[in-house]
Amino acid sequence: MLGALPKPRAFIVAVVNIVKAGPERVDELELLWKALQKHHSAVMPHVAGLVPRDLDESWRLRREKYLTLLAEPNSFAMIAQDGGHLLGYAMVRLAAGSIGYVTSATVGDVETLSVLPEARGAGIGTALMDAVEAQLSSLGVREIRLGVVAGNDDAIRFYERRGLQPFAVTLLGPVADSRQRRR
Numbered sequence: 001m002l003g004a005l006p007k008p009r010a011f012i013v014a015v016v017n018i019v020k021a022g023p024e025r026v027d028e029l030e031l032l033w034k035a036l037q038k039h040h041s042a043v044m045p046h047v048a049g050l051v052p053r054d055l056d057e058s059w060r061l062r063r064e065k066y067l068t069l070l071a072e073p074n075s076f077a078m079i080a081q082d083g084g085h086l087l088g089y090a091m092v093r094l095a096a097g098s099i100g101y102v103t104s105a106t107v108g109d110v111e112t113l114s115v116l117p118e119a120r121g122a123g124i125g126t127a128l129m130d131a132v133e134a135q136l137s138s139l140g141v142r143e144i145r146l147g148v149v150a151g152n153d154d155a156i157r158f159y160e161r162r163g164l165q166p167f168a169v170t171l172l173g174p175v176a177d178s179r180q181r182r183r
Contacts, residue, residue, distance in 0.1 A: 036114040088115035110146035
């Protein structure tokens with residue numbers, strides 16, 4: 001006897017339009033940012049409580065960062081949309097390469113890439129990354145750098161399929177004084 005069939009994954013089948021956006025569209029990204037934060041909480045429960053912050057506070061801080069980034073020359077956002085419906089976005093800035101390693105003088109830092117949960121697996125992330133890489137290439141940037149939270153294995157596999165490789169590991173934890181207070 002066969003077991004129960006897995007529930008089909010629901011995702012949006014769309015004709016995706018990728019547009020470059022400026023600070024005037026930042027407020028539209030709130031839902032996508034909060035969805036990403038929920039996803040991060042689900043894939044990395046091992047760090048729950050290290051940096052407690054509610055979603056509204058997280059968005060407020062991220063919004064400020066995005067507005068600051070988009071005021072810089074050559075920082076940009078790419079938004080994936082189907083008509084007026086936002087499906088995902090990437091926030092990118094140009095940054096200095098690593099001095100201690102052999103990298104280009106300037107790299108494209110992908111600060112955020114978020115796709116609505118119901119749109120994952122439909123090629124939205126690929127379309128966004130293609131647009132990001134095309135924009136970076138037009139600016140003469142040869143390398144891309146981004147961070148992925150530990151436990152987000154699907155994202156890691158996605159970026160590795162695009163030719164990116166793990167480069168550095170960042171650890172997060174309380175300061176020694178804080179550890180003692182928690183005991």
